[in-house]
Amino acid sequence: MASNEVLNAMEALTYERDRQEFALGDTLDIKTGLILAALTFLAIQSSDLIHAGLGFYQRLAQYISVASLIIGGALAAAELYPRDYDREAPPSKYQAWIADAEERHRQHPSDADPVNAEAFTSARLTSALQSVQTNLAINKKKSQLMICAFFCTMAAFAANVLTLLSRLF
Numbered sequence: 339m340a341s342n343e344v345l346n347a348m349e350a351l352t353y354e355r356d357r358q359e360f361a362l363g364d365t366l367d368i369k370t371g372l373i374l375a376a377l378t379f380l381a382i383q384s385s386d387l388i389h390a391g392l393g394f395y396q397r398l399a400q401y402i403s404v405a406s407l408i409i410g411g412a413l414a415a416a417e418l419y420p421r422d423y424d425r426e427a428p429p430s431k432y433q434a435w436i437a438d439a440e441e442r443h444r445q446h447p448s449d450a451d452p453v454n455a456e457a458f459t460s461a462r463l464t465s466a467l468q469s470v471q472t473n474l475a476i477n478k479k480k481s482q483l484m485i486c487a488f489f490c491t492m493a494a495f496a497a498n499v500l501t502l503l504s505r506l507f
Contacts, residue, residue, distance in 0.1 A: 345459045352466040353426075359473035360423055366480045367418055373487050374414045380494045381407050387501050396501045403497035410490025417483035421476050424469035427462075435461060 384403045392400060439453045 342456045342459070345456060345463060349459055349463050349466070352463055352470060356426070356466050356470050356473065359470055359477055360425065362477050363421070363423060363473070363480065366477065366484055370414050370417045370480075370484045370487060373484065373491050374411070374418075376491050377407055377410050377414065377487075377494070380491065380498055381411075383498050384494070387498065387505075390505075392501065393504075396504055399497040399501045399504075403494040403501070406490040406493040406497065410487045410494065413483050413487035413490065417480050417487060421480075423476060424472040426469070427465050432458070432462070 380403065384400055384407065388397070388400050388404075436453050436458070439457070442449075443453070
């Protein structure tokens, strides 16, 4: 394979991964929104249970639930906090890069390479690889926050189920 063919193949793979990372951020936000809805429901349930006059162990379970709800809500809010994702550079950036490269080549023909499709593809690929790395780091952090919020939700759910079961029996 020629160098330009390799760059083209790599470019397609990199852009697909860049799109996936960008879309993953939205997916994580949607899932976290569902977790936040569950936290809200559990908070209402805990409030009703606490006002129902509970025994010591039932109150303890509800304190655990409330603590989990507060921590889970804070983690969900941190996950949903807006972040700046890297995206494909606008065409104006590439136009400026091409103009600068052509000017360098005109001034120093022996030192600077002329602008060609391979150089342009390489520059775009470098930019896309940087975007993938930046967006991957953002999504890893968002994913960790979402997972922690999920475990807090499960802890609150378990505490509420235990409280409800102990009230029934």
